[in-house]
Amino acid sequence: MASVFTYDPDPPRVSSPWIQADDADSSPGSGAAVTQTGLLSEYGVTRLEAEPQTGPIEYKLHLLLRSRRSYVYMSTVRQKRDKLHAQPGDIAALYSASPTPSSSSQPRQERLQRLTTQLLWRLQQSSPYHASSSREVRIPKLSDGKGDAGSPDAHGTQMPGLEESQGALYEIGVADDGTLVGLSRDELDESIATLKNMAASLGCGVTVLRMVIVGDCEWIEIAEPEGNAARKPVQVTKQDKLWVAEALITPNTEVQRSKSLQDVKSHDGSDGATSLQPSTSTTAPPGHAKSTTPQLRVTLTGPIASGKSSLLGTLSTGTLDNGRGKSRLSLLKHRHEMASGMTSSIAQELIGYKERLIFNFSHRNIESWLDIHDYASNGRLVFMSDSGGHPRYRHTVFRGLMNWAPHWMVLCIAADDAEVTHDMASMVMDSADTDLVKAHLDLSLKLDVPLAIVITKLDLASKASLQKTMTKILAAIRDAKRVPKLLQPDQQPQEQLAQIPQADWDKVQNWVGMVDQQEGPLKHVPIVFTSVLKGVGVGLVHALLASLPLPEAPTTTPQTGSTDSKGHPEQPEGLFYIDDTFNLPRSFDDSPSSADGVIVSGHVRFGSFSVGQTIVVGPFSTGHGRVSASEDQSSPDERGSPMLNAVATGHAGISRSYDTPPVIAADEWPRGRIVSIRNLRLPVGTLEAGQVGSIGVVFEQVQTELMPLKTETPQIRRGMVMATPPVDALGSEVTLQAARGFTAEFDEDAAEFPPLGSTVNVLFGCVRTAARIIDASTQRRETATASDVDEAAVAAEHRSEERVTKVTVELIHSRKWAELGTSVIIMGNGSQDGSGLQGFVGKITHVVS
Template sequence: MSVFTFDTDPQRVSSPWLRPTDPGEKPAAKQRSATRRGSIESGVLSDYGVTKLEAEPQDGPTEYKLHLLLRPRRKYERTSTASRISGSIQSRSPLDIKSSKTAPAVGSPSSQTRQDRLEHLTTQLLWRLQQSCPYHASSAVQGLVVPQLPSDVLSPGAEVKMGKLLPGLEASRGALYEIGVADDGTLAGLTKDELDESLATLRIMASSLGCKMKVLRMVMVGDCEWLDSSDSDDSSRMTSETRHHSAKLWVAEALVTPDLQSKQDGDRLPSPKNPGQVRVTESLPDPQCGPLTTDQLRVTLTGSTTSGKSTLLGTLSYGTLDNGRGKSRLSLLKHLHEVASGVTSSVTQELIGYHDGEIINYAHNGVESWIDIHDFTKTGRLAYLLDSAGHPRYRRTILRGIVGWAPHWTLLCTSADSGDATSAAGATTSSLDVLGPAGAGVDLADAHLDLCLRLQLPLAIVITKLDLANKPSLRKTLNKILTRIKGTGRTTRILTNGPTDPDDLKRVSSHDHNAVKRVMEEMAAKDDLLSIVPIVLTSAVNGSGIGLLHALLQSLPLPPGPTSRDYIGAALNPEQPSCLFHIEDQFSLPASYALATRYADQQTDQGTVVAGHLRFGTLSIGDKVVVGPFPPDGDESRSQTPEDRATPGSYGLSISHPSSAELSRTAARNAVSASAIKGEWHTASIVSIRNLRLPVQSLSAGHVGSIGMVFDPPKHEEAEGGLTVHHASGPQIRKGMVLAVPSKHMIATGLSLQAASGLTALFDDAEAESMSVGSLVNIYIASVRATARVLRVSKAESQADGSKLPTEDIDDLFSLSEEMDAERTVEANTGTENGVEVQLELLYNREWIELGSRILVLEGSNKDKSGLEGLVGKVVEIAE
């Protein structure tokens, strides 16, 4: 289960009274609505055209209850609804039915105390609330507090103290209670006093969980009669008087939702960034101020298809060895076609903790969710691993994994048997098998390695499937890797495996820790994360090297904390927001979140959850942010991302990377380039933050997380001719947008964030000169993926100083080093004497592009058929 790929559409709270109309049947509820704020729908059963509701669903947020009384019900002499109620819920005895016409009590006496029953009912309510929540964490039930009742009889108007919202419920869409209704949907009904008492019980249950209760509708379903005796003590004689009572029977529908709104405006605190705005804190969930540990390592696993990435990740995160056929990867897959084909097509995200040498994963006792991993790790390290696809067909996913999420380190997985033609189970397929006849001469493993080296990523190599390799194939694989890496001036260090121990899946051994420590000390002495490339040889089948890889993940150094001036100085880029969040994914936000803002009485469909990483600055709950850039209203073609547009695919070309000719035809249909537009940025309020699924109050620079926000209601504008323009509700978020807090200077001067319609990039690679003016290319910058037109290609002044990184001898491994030395060559990374400047124009959407950021350009021709051959440069100019 991914940290962000939670249930984007959990079960909705849907009233059974408003069911869809069946053909030939009277419309349910005569289209009555119970959504008017502060109102209660009241009526009789005939108004709804039903005699019975659908049976109570076993799962979901809807609960049917005959009553919520904490005492036995009275006995009725007659009820008009008795004939509808089955014996299982009436609990009448056959003897009573034969000997008496008096109707028995609804609900049999119970040995439960009032307190025990209240706790049972509250736990049931918690479960129903979790059914409409995208997050399901077992730890959510911790801290459940049920208050002691003040008296035997609950007063309907009694004030109930609101408790703190139970962690995990802040994203719940609520729970719907049908009171006076049997499990099979029979409308039994309650008298008014019993109904009021049941609603009072529900209010106490909700308050103990930090939720509020609202009655949506009350429906009269019948009538009843009962007798009671009252004794009177007269001075002259004792009398016993029997009274006859009659009353109507009612059914109520109540909605329980998380209380996300402050009790009063005075409970709101000023934001430290903007003293003029307020931050909602009083009744919001009580998350941590920040993560339990700030030592968070973000790692992307990349490599060619069938190199064993997913299998390796399954072994690391679940602590189980593979059976040689990919068993350990099954728990990570999201789609049936991935299970059938063995080819991963999506991004999988897992979390592994390390604390005092202990490995905190799903094999650890007590760990059932990601939140438990946070709890057990505490001040240790969290390794956040992303497993990307490897097949050329999914190269967009590959590139998003190593470019968009800005990983601290990249683990390049290469199978040890790649140089050995074998048909053994689990063996690595060749490029010819993957790509067919057109794949002849294409080395997919080498293409992944070349991309990582060109992007200058902090890199570690993981040799997989060691159990399938023989000495010649291992020699060939290592020689190819070592030659390419040393050709860039970087040093390799092969970490030697110790004896395999089953405990390597539970703890980091001292041998593995010391082996990694020596390499990390050497890297620290050089003060350069790019200086050394560690190499680990592993097997997910016999466990060889798995402990060493855990030790490496526990010890890899983190880069310095990012700032707004990392790419370029203030002189060239003076206007930067105070914080910047790159959006990598988007989900729906429960409408109840809107109640946490000052627009609680307006529309509630303006919310969304975005996932990504915080480039710099700090975000906190209650902050006012700007989101964008957005395309013009109503222009759906401009609002789509390139991957959303259908383009015909051909062999060697993925749908997300069309050929240059196809891009030209597409551009002809949308020839207008991106330009400045009104309404490019929308404002929103942050109502929730999660750091790797842990609810927090703030998110720090360099961390990944999900941000829940509610957009400000759109303003009505007057167009030419005096017509009023009504904007569509809910701006459409797309990948590649940013979320930012303007700086104080920008707020004071009224400046807005400036999106770009084009850019100029500088490349050191002389191949950039081969780009043709007018051709169309795909570009990747941070989370942005866009199609651009080449406007100009020209020489630039030299940007490189020609210096080279020193190279060192390779460690001896299995006595292979002497044989490799004769074949190894060292190539100088001289680049091009003069840089090449390329001016690009964005075709579809204006984008936020940071000056000085890295750019990857891929041409549609895909010369090597791997789809990963591209040019890496730096953005040196932004066109507004």
């Protein structure tokens, strides 16, 4: 819903006006470690170009929070020594004032606020991301009215978008027309101290790049005579050099990294010392290091014309539909979606809740996701993903259900489905036998994810049609051994909801309390009836989203096949699944040893990731013995698959072999450094387990004798992972081992799977790739029940047999990262019902490297 004009791919460059044209390519921060001092004659200029109206450069005569002293002489301006004879147009009036400071601290505080707001605007000029937010700039409160320097009593939050800002340049002691007026050294020091306080309130740091002597000055001070109080005060003439200074203000990511690690240490008791270089900055860290608001991920799924997009549009904007798709207009990304009425891409929206209050784009003060973060702080954020319903766009269905690892699925089914299914199926698939509702319902019930069902278009359905649709739904739920719960809405229309109606809230709370006591959310399926045309049931859906149980935070999984294993040192400390990639501006890192950066989006499986942290990304199929799409297209029988040979020798289904790890090229897991993080578009310092976001990474290029220095950015693709390199007991970094195949367990019989050697598509994590079936066998798993009286006898009497099929597959084109316990879908080349959603859903039990 945010404006498309909030992103500028080519923001104004931070370029010093002191740098000559032939040095224009120099970075203003290249000399940040040492302040350059010298005379004006060394620069060959007498004045700077006039201050630009826009851009990241600001000229300030001074940044004092008191009145400036009166000078009797300044060599940089034409000034008469007798102030009483100064003419109204004389430039001296700009630099002379009463030496008495203001007696009230209020003007000083107001000036500090204006100066800080101006600094924020200049910093935003060099940021590609421009967004408004209801969050106000937190200005430091001045402790007293006696001085300008010193630390403020509080520091504010880094404003949204500043972590991507390239900074701002402040020319202190320079007039707007470029005249080098200058300041005495004490006033210059006070101005720089004020600038540091302003920057600290925005989560930024200050580096003085250059200080230049531009002239001389003279003023008169009143001095008290020493030793004799009866003597009158005398006038003392003071002289000093006039200085101008150039300061660079940039987001302080290193300090933000320190703050993030301190938060991690306080949370889990660790030392938080992973790859952290000491910071030399003296500013305080930003106050907003991570988002602490609970976040729920929900994926909307369902057949074509089931009202998914209309429902999401109404929930996120408060706009009721007009029967012609009005409520879904804000979600459309392509022209053909508007023309055809069919959603082909994944749309994502954010809704905030705090108690019964609803925070979406119908709120008058909400313009972006950042405002929703602010209003829903310490409440709940619901991240909702839409998907296509047409079989042609079924890849968006699997992407929403697998890639984003939703906490809940919401299946949308039209109430009049029984009346339109025949015509819709004929239009979509040229076959009246296609039942898209049943296909979506069966897939949703197979996945190990809690499910809620929303019956849409209640205003269009007849009683007979609704009864027929509900009969199909309830039968499928009971066959899956789940418990349905009908939540009936009030028939009173609801428009522009600002809060959840009390009646709807009570209904959902009663159901949630019952679920907590009876077998958990996976066993129960709530069913809500809605009409976005009349607004019926919308409040009930809001109540459901605000109250659905949140799962526990994900933890690391052992990477061995043994059920009693405690894991292996190869297991990374943090894991991030990559779903999409974007370009990162090169200016994030000007080091010659770094390649261009990249932004990856996805979710944190476990662990945490912070700005400044060192990570690895992969796996890249560049090692020895890899099979790519263009290599060796012969059949598995002809080329002798190593996994097929393992099956023949009786070693199918074994876990990773750590004793003899495969040879892996050095660049299979390239190393990078995190430079920016967003959690649901909110700039943060840390992304924690279970959270969705995007991470900006700059890669480090290492030159060795066998490998020359590379300048190109690694081609990261969907399905890869970002990981924190694990360390063994000796402190050495362990190389991660990707999987060339795995074994998974399924409830279906082995005869239902494609024959051995068949090529299938497998989906797990964020991976969708081709694989070859190596082995499929049905085994009998015994389960027993016993009483406290005679366990052995009752177990023998009531022992039952459960059939489980173990299927081993080999990845064809490249190696992938796979985890034990991950849900996997195996799909053949065709679908019997024409929906494209038929597949076998199981769990990975063994991984082969």
